[in-house]
Amino acid sequence: MSGLGRVVPVILCGGGGTRLWPLSTAEKPKQFHALAGETSLLQQTVARVSDRGLFSPPLIVAGISQSTLVAEQLGDPGADSYRLILEPVARDSAAAIALAVVASHPDDVLLVMPSDHAIGNRGAFLSAIRNALTGLANGRIVIFGITPEYPATGYGYIAAGDVIAPGVHGARGFVEKPDLARAENLLAAGQHLWNAGIFFARAADFASAFEANAADVIAAARNSLSDAGAAVMRPDGAPLDVVRAISFDRAVMEKAGDVAVVPVDMAWTDLGSWDAVADYRSGNASGPVTADDCTSCLILSDGPEVVAIGLQDLVIVAHGGRFLVTAKGRADALKTVLAAAAENRREP
Structure with a gap:
C-alpha cells in the first residue's frame, strides 16, 4: 500500500435521477433498486469495497430524506459498518465530495464513487485501485477512465497522456459530452477514455484542489459540518443553501493541474437510461x-x-x-x- 493506510470508500448516494422513471423517482432513486442483479446498486457498491484488508468502512453521502432507505438496505450506521453524511440540501457532486473531505482525516486516501453504477468485473476494479495507489504522488487526483466500446455521446471523455507509473497515465484534458461526430473522432484517435466519475486522492489533496479551484464550496462544507466524528453527520443547511450547485468535474477536475488517469476495462456502465x-x-x-x-x-x-x-x-x-x-x-x-x-x- 506504499505506506498509505486503508482506502476509505466515499459513496455518493444523494442522486434522485428521473431518467429511469417510473422505477426511479425522487422518493426512491435508482441506486436503491436491483437493476443489475439480485441486490440494489447501493448494496452492490458497498459489497465491492468490503475487503477490510484494503478498505475501511465506507463513508456514505446521502440526502437527508434517504436515511431510512440507506438503513433498510445496509443496516444501522456505525464505526464498523459505515458512516453517513446526510445532506440537508442537494448541491451536486462538488458539495457532496467537499463534505466527505471535511469529515475525513487529511491523510485518509479517499476513493470517491457513485452508488448507482454497475461494475461487472470486480477484479479489474480492485486492480485499478492498486494501480491508482501508485499514482498519488505529488498531490495528484487520480480518475478512472473506462476503455470506450463505442462513440458514446452521453459520457464525458478524458485524454490519457504519458505513462507516469504502472497502469497510470497523466491526463491531458477533459471533453464534455460530445456530439456523435466528435465522439467518433475521439474513439478513432484511441487516446480518450470515458470519464467514470470515480476519483482517488488523499483527503488533503482533495482539499487543496478545492481551495485552488472551488474555495467557496469547501468553505461552505467546513462551515456546515460540526459533527465530523459522528456515525451520522447532519450538516447545517444554512451555509449550503447559498453555495452554487456544480459538479466536481466542472468545479475542480477540469481546472486542476496535476491529474492522472487509470485506464480500466471493468464491464462498467452508469445505467443512465x-x-x-x-x-x-x-x-x-x-x-x-x-x-x-x-x-x-x-x-x-x-x-x-x-x-x-x-x-x-x-x-x-x-x-x-x-x-x-x-x-x-x-x-x-x-x-x-x-x-x-x-x-x-x-x-x-
Missing part, C-alpha cells in the same frame, strides 16, 4: 410478463400483468401504477418529457 439498462441486463423481462415474438425489447413490471406481442426495439416499464412505453434510442428524452409534463400540469 433505459437503453443502458436494456444493454446491460442478461434478461429482457421481469415480473408478470408474457412476451411473444418480441425482439430486442425490455419489459419490466412490478405487478400489472403485461402481454406483449410482435414488438421490436421497445422499452415497457410498469411500476407503482405508472407506465412507460418508449422506442429504444428515445429513452434519453425521458427527463425532458417528464419536465414538460410537470410544467403542463402546473398551468391554470
Whole structure:
C-alpha cells in the first residue's frame, strides 16, 4: 500500500435521477433498486469495497430524506459498518465530495464513487485501485477512465497522456459530452477514455484542489459540518443553501493541474437510461410478463400483468401504477418529457 493506510470508500448516494422513471423517482432513486442483479446498486457498491484488508468502512453521502432507505438496505450506521453524511440540501457532486473531505482525516486516501453504477468485473476494479495507489504522488487526483466500446455521446471523455507509473497515465484534458461526430473522432484517435466519475486522492489533496479551484464550496462544507466524528453527520443547511450547485468535474477536475488517469476495462456502465439498462441486463423481462415474438425489447413490471406481442426495439416499464412505453434510442428524452409534463400540469 506504499505506506498509505486503508482506502476509505466515499459513496455518493444523494442522486434522485428521473431518467429511469417510473422505477426511479425522487422518493426512491435508482441506486436503491436491483437493476443489475439480485441486490440494489447501493448494496452492490458497498459489497465491492468490503475487503477490510484494503478498505475501511465506507463513508456514505446521502440526502437527508434517504436515511431510512440507506438503513433498510445496509443496516444501522456505525464505526464498523459505515458512516453517513446526510445532506440537508442537494448541491451536486462538488458539495457532496467537499463534505466527505471535511469529515475525513487529511491523510485518509479517499476513493470517491457513485452508488448507482454497475461494475461487472470486480477484479479489474480492485486492480485499478492498486494501480491508482501508485499514482498519488505529488498531490495528484487520480480518475478512472473506462476503455470506450463505442462513440458514446452521453459520457464525458478524458485524454490519457504519458505513462507516469504502472497502469497510470497523466491526463491531458477533459471533453464534455460530445456530439456523435466528435465522439467518433475521439474513439478513432484511441487516446480518450470515458470519464467514470470515480476519483482517488488523499483527503488533503482533495482539499487543496478545492481551495485552488472551488474555495467557496469547501468553505461552505467546513462551515456546515460540526459533527465530523459522528456515525451520522447532519450538516447545517444554512451555509449550503447559498453555495452554487456544480459538479466536481466542472468545479475542480477540469481546472486542476496535476491529474492522472487509470485506464480500466471493468464491464462498467452508469445505467443512465433505459437503453443502458436494456444493454446491460442478461434478461429482457421481469415480473408478470408474457412476451411473444418480441425482439430486442425490455419489459419490466412490478405487478400489472403485461402481454406483449410482435414488438421490436421497445422499452415497457410498469411500476407503482405508472407506465412507460418508449422506442429504444428515445429513452434519453425521458427527463425532458417528464419536465414538460410537470410544467403542463402546473398551468391554470
